[in-house]
Amino acid sequence: MSNPMGSSPSPQPDLSRNRLPTLFEVLSRRTLPPVDLFSFYIYMRDQQRSVDYLDFWLDVAQHMSLCRHYVRELRRSVLVGTPDPEKASKRSSAILENIGDMNYPAAGPSMYATDKERDQDAQMSAYLREERGDNHDSPQSSNDRRGRPSPNVSSARDITTDSNSPAHTVARQDIRASAEKILYTFLLPGAEREITLPGSITQDVITSIEEYGRDDPEVFDVAKDYVFQAMERDAFPGFLRMKALGNLIPPTLIMRLILGLVSMFGGFWAAFILIFLNESRKTRLWLILPFTIGVYCLASYQYSLDPILALVGYSEYTPFNFSRVREPYVRKLLSQRALTVLTVTVVIDAALCVLFVLVPGKKL
Numbered sequence: 001m002s003n004p005m006g007s008s009p010s011p012q013p014d015l016s017r018n019r020l021p022t023l024f025e026v027l028s029r030r031t032l033p034p035v036d037l038f039s040f041y042i043y044m045r046d047q048q049r050s051v052d053y054l055d056f057w058l059d060v061a062q063h064m065s066l067c068r069h070y071v072r073e074l075r076r077s078v079l080v081g082t083p084d085p086e087k088a089s090k091r092s093s094a095i096l097e098n099i100g101d102m103n104y105p106a107a108g109p110s111m112y113a114t115d116k117e118r119d120q121d122a123q124m125s126a127y128l129r130e131e132r133g134d135n136h137d138s139p140q141s142s143n144d145r146r147g148r149p150s151p152n153v154s155s156a157r158d159i160t161t162d163s164n165s166p167a168h169t170v171a172r173q174d175i176r177a178s179a180e181k182i183l184y185t186f187l188l189p190g191a192e193r194e195i196t197l198p199g200s201i202t203q204d205v206i207t208s209i210e211e212y213g214r215d216d217p218e219v220f221d222v223a224k225d226y227v228f229q230a231m232e233r234d235a236f237p238g239f240l241r242m243k244a245l246g247n248l249i250p251p252t253l254i255m256r257l258i259l260g261l262v263s264m265f266g267g268f269w270a271a272f273i274l275i276f277l278n279e280s281r282k283t284r285l286w287l288i289l290p291f292t293i294g295v296y297c298l299a300s301y302q303y304s305l306d307p308i309l310a311l312v313g314y315s316e317y318t319p320f321n322f323s324r325v326r327e328p329y330v331r332k333l334l335s336q337r338a339l340t341v342l343t344v345t346v347v348i349d350a351a352l353c354v355l356f357v358l359v360p361g362k363k364l
Contacts, residue, residue, distance in 0.1 A: 013030055018329055271356040287353060
């Protein structure tokens with residue numbers, strides 16, 4: 001079934017990927033739990049405490065989607081020979097025809113774009129700047145042609161591809177509102193969710209929007225690429241370690257450490273008591289319980305992995321909330337590590353039990 005808005009299809013998860021995903025694949029929804037965008041959002045919120053950077057990047061990606069959607073509508077009206085006189089002038093018709101349909105799936109960082117995508121995005125931004133200049137001195141005409149609800153730009157994490165473009169027609173002022181929302185939310189000094197960027201980058205964006213009236217996607221390119229590289233360098237490796245090499249979150253790991261230490265202390269205490277009371281080896285077999293719990297919890301803490309949960313295919317994303325592991329390579333990786341953790345647990349547990357069960361008793 002074709003997309004009625006003429007946008008590209010949603011990126012599909014790569015089930016044959018025999019490697020860990022990249023950050024761009026996560027952000028463009030090409031991965032499955034536990035390395036999906038939802039899990040990364042929770043990680044940035046709960047572990048990194050820097051979810052504002054992710055929200056900024058997603059808001060800018062959504063802004064690009066709005067612009068592409070708007071230009072596609074203009075281009076379609078030109079190609080079918082019924083241009084909207086309030087949207088497309090004769091002078092802009094040729095530009096729109098040369099831009100192309102921009103049917104690529106996601107708005108990503110500049111370094112991942114192809115030459116064709118860069119050229120089309122540059123032409124689109126140039127067209128929006130030119131159109132903005134033509135209409136900047138006529139705010140009334142902009143208000144007259146609105147009459148449509150503005151797109152919801154407050155939930156950027158739900159919109160990361162062009163396939164999620166608004167179902168209604170995008171008005172020119174919607175693009176302006178989107179650009180101003182990003183500026184006032186993330187970039188102005190003292191903003192509600194101000195993010196830290198190099199001063200020159202922030203000032204360039206502020207000047208471009210407030211003084212020159214720009215709202216084209218290129219105005220955010222440098223800031224977006226800077227934030228992407230910062231997340232890729234500082235946050236994403238830790239996210240992969242937590243979600244692709246383990247299946248427990250830090251609060252649970254601390255609980256496992258405490259329970260493991262308490263169980264091991266109880267096991268050693270009971271073992272020496274039973275030995276010095278000269279209890280039978282059959283009675284001392286009960287030591288397997290505290291030692292097994294202790295070794296299992298400490299091994300889970302050491303490897304950030306609950307082996308039983310990994311083998312049945314679950315990963316924790318918030319305390320005591322679990323999701324199925326659906327990314328094939330991650331599921332295989334966790335299963336292999338789970339077998340290693342179980343082997344370590346069994347070997348250490350068996351050694352402790354044999355030592356304290358077979359050692360001769362001596363009644364004091």
